[in-house]
Amino acid sequence: MTKSYDLIVIGGGTGGNGVARMAANAGWSVASIDSEPHGGTCALRGCDPKKMLIAVTEGVDWAENMKGKGLEAQPSVNWSDMIAFKRSFTDNMPPRIEAGLEKAGIDVLHGEARFTGPDTIELNGETLRATHFHIATDARPMTLNIPGEEYLATSTDFLELPERPDRIAFVGGGFIAMEFSHVAKRAGASEVTVLEMMDRPLGNFDPDLVAMLIEATEELGVDLRTKAKVAMIEKQSDEFVVTVEHPDGTETITCDLVVHGTGRVPNIDGLNLEAAGVEYARRGIKVSNAMRTTNPAIFAAGDCADSGLNLTPVSAAKGRVAGKNLLAGEDAREIKYPPIPSVVFTLPMVATVGLSEAAAREQGLKFDVHFEKTEGWYSSMRVGAKHTGFKVLVEQGSGQVLGAHLIGPGAEEQINLFAMAMGSGQTANQIKAMIFAYPSYASDIGSMV
Numbered sequence: 001m002t003k004s005y006d007l008i009v010i011g012g013g014t015g016g017n018g019v020a021r022m023a024a025n026a027g028w029s030v031a032s033i034d035s036e037p038h039g040g041t042c043a044l045r046g047c048d049p050k051k052m053l054i055a056v057t058e059g060v061d062w063a064e065n066m067k068g069k070g071l072e073a074q075p076s077v078n079w080s081d082m083i084a085f086k087r088s089f090t091d092n093m094p095p096r097i098e099a100g101l102e103k104a105g106i107d108v109l110h111g112e113a114r115f116t117g118p119d120t121i122e123l124n125g126e127t128l129r130a131t132h133f134h135i136a137t138d139a140r141p142m143t144l145n146i147p148g149e150e151y152l153a154t155s156t157d158f159l160e161l162p163e164r165p166d167r168i169a170f171v172g173g174g175f176i177a178m179e180f181s182h183v184a185k186r187a188g189a190s191e192v193t194v195l196e197m198m199d200r201p202l203g204n205f206d207p208d209l210v211a212m213l214i215e216a217t218e219e220l221g222v223d224l225r226t227k228a229k230v231a232m233i234e235k236q237s238d239e240f241v242v243t244v245e246h247p248d249g250t251e252t253i254t255c256d257l258v259v260h261g262t263g264r265v266p267n268i269d270g271l272n273l274e275a276a277g278v279e280y281a282r283r284g285i286k287v288s289n290a291m292r293t294t295n296p297a298i299f300a301a302g303d304c305a306d307s308g309l310n311l312t313p314v315s316a317a318k319g320r321v322a323g324k325n326l327l328a329g330e331d332a333r334e335i336k337y338p339p340i341p342s343v344v345f346t347l348p349m350v351a352t353v354g355l356s357e358a359a360a361r362e363q364g365l366k367f368d369v370h371f372e373k374t375e376g377w378y379s380s381m382r383v384g385a386k387h388t389g390f391k392v393l394v395e396q397g398s399g400q401v402l403g404a405h406l407i408g409p410g411a412e413e414q415i416n417l418f419a420m421a422m423g424s425g426q427t428a429n430q431i432k433a434m435i436f437a438y439p440s441y442a443s444d445i446g447s448m449v
């Protein structure tokens with residue numbers, strides 16, 4: 001007999017689990033399906049494990065910056081201990097999450113779900129029926145369509161490496177390549193190369209601050225190449241040869257590992273969305289502002305849905321809206337994105353919120369640009385940080401902060417203060433009037449507006 005539920009959630013990560021819990025708490029019969037142990041990318045293969053590796057390499061960076069300032073030991077990274085440290089978190093997550101879902105009365109199932117009709121899916125050869133579905137299957141590394149693509153390791157593979165390869169090439173110069181190349185180099189890899197096809201890495205971040213990050217990255221010893229398009233990967237015994245096309249010719253790079261960092265696309269290929277009447281395009285499942293798909297009984301959230309930035313807190317926000325509307329039985333709530341901060345967790349970190357300088361100009365806004373390198377400021381000098389600075393855009397007349405762009409220690413928290421100020425409409429003068437604890441990175445922000 002076909003088992004039926006009020007709701008089946010496909011994807012047991014950030015954008016799915018909250019919805020499953022909300023429905024179960026309301027007394028609905030719910031199944032939560034994941035093809036992997038539950039937890040999702042952020043907790044198991046993304047933000048959280050990555051930042052544990054970065055925490056270890058922060059020690060190396062800190063000692064380097066304080067060299068000659070009274071700190072004498074130079075630490076080194078034990079790769080396998082670092083991966084074990086990461087696993088001390090990631091290994092415990094799926095059992096905890098699955099037990100929590102089961103305690104809430106949710107059926108926790110595993111396998112690749114595939115729609116067979118508007119209200120049915122196939123899972124491990126069996127049919128399951130539901131009145132409602134919620135899809136939150138994340139994104140996957142994009143296909144490059146180049147010879148030797150199968151040799152690319154993913155960020156997930158990188159986070160699981162039992163030993164550190166010595167020569168690592170990253171294809172792409174976005175979030176993953178920049179963050180992971182910094183980890184690899186500080187962990188002792190001798191040759192780390194980043195191959196970005198555009199004329200600069202991190203195209204969505206402020207070019208002046210990215211230029212400072214490039215200096216820091218090159219000082220660290222990462223070989224950062226731009227206008228470098230990867231055309232082919234070959235395996236030769238136990239090493240890889242990467243063919244790179246430049247505007248003025250072709251070169252090859254030999255390495256022990258080639259890592260994918262050219263972007264992620266909606267992970268929806270295997271879902272057979274056509275059978276469910278759920279429309280999608282290149283950027284993902286089409287959703288309304290209520291997170292409802294083109295099949296009114298089916299919702300979607302997270303990176304598989306075409307709405308907002310592909311970041312964990314955004315996925316969670318989309319899930320909350322989907323859950324509210326599912327339970328309400330109508331579109332009672334719409335997603336409204338406040339200014340969304342985003343951080344590249346390199347060392348130094350680069351952080352951004354709001355409009356870029358280029359976007360603000362394109363919109364014809366009148367604004368002052370507060371751009372300064374802050375190597376000489378006390379908060380940089382105290383920790384030996386060299387590549388630090390900010391660019392803050394303040395609208396003329398209204399005094400509203402249009403965008404804030406930061407590089408340096410503390411940027412990951414300062415950017416949240418800017419996001420809060422911008423979200424609540426605080427003006428530059430109101431930010432200046434705040435009293436923050438001193439000395440702290442927060443206490444600098446009044447001098448940035």
Ligand SMILES: Cc1cc2nc3c(=O)[nH]c(=O)nc-3n(C[C@H](O)[C@H](O)[C@H](O)COP(=O)(O)OP(=O)(O)OC[C@H]3O[C@@H](n4cnc5c(N)ncnc54)[C@H](O)[C@@H]3O)c2cc1C
Nearest residue numbers: 011013014015034035040041046113138302303310311312
């Ligand atoms: C290396 C890396 C680092 C990142 N770092 C950050 C960061 O620092 N900060 C940040 O905000 N964001 C970061 N992100 C992005 C963030 O991880 C994602 O935006 C977020 O996890 C998306 O959540 P989601 O709900 O869409 O998917 P997830 O939480 O990943 O949940 C999707 C789940 O669906 C399952 N699934 C997929 N297909 C099927 C199927 N057919 N059937 C059943 N189950 C299926 C998957 O196994 C997965 O568990 C990072 C991403 C990566 C890859």
Ligand SMILES: NC(=O)c1ccc[n+]([C@@H]2O[C@H](COP(=O)([O-])OP(=O)(O)OC[C@H]3O[C@@H](n4cnc5c(N)ncnc54)[C@H](O)[C@@H]3O)[C@@H](O)[C@H]2O)c1
Nearest residue numbers: 172173174175176195196197229230261262263264310343
């Ligand atoms: N700190 C964070 O928030 C964080 C960290 C890691 C990942 N993520 C998430 O994961 C997603 C994927 O990260 P990513 O780094 O893979 O993608 P990305 O979109 O950040 O960067 C991809 C880069 O690859 C370049 N590129 C594309 N094709 C290329 C080619 N053939 N040769 C050379 N360069 C090429 C692009 O120009 C771009 O600069 C991000 O968009 C984000 O959603 C977030």
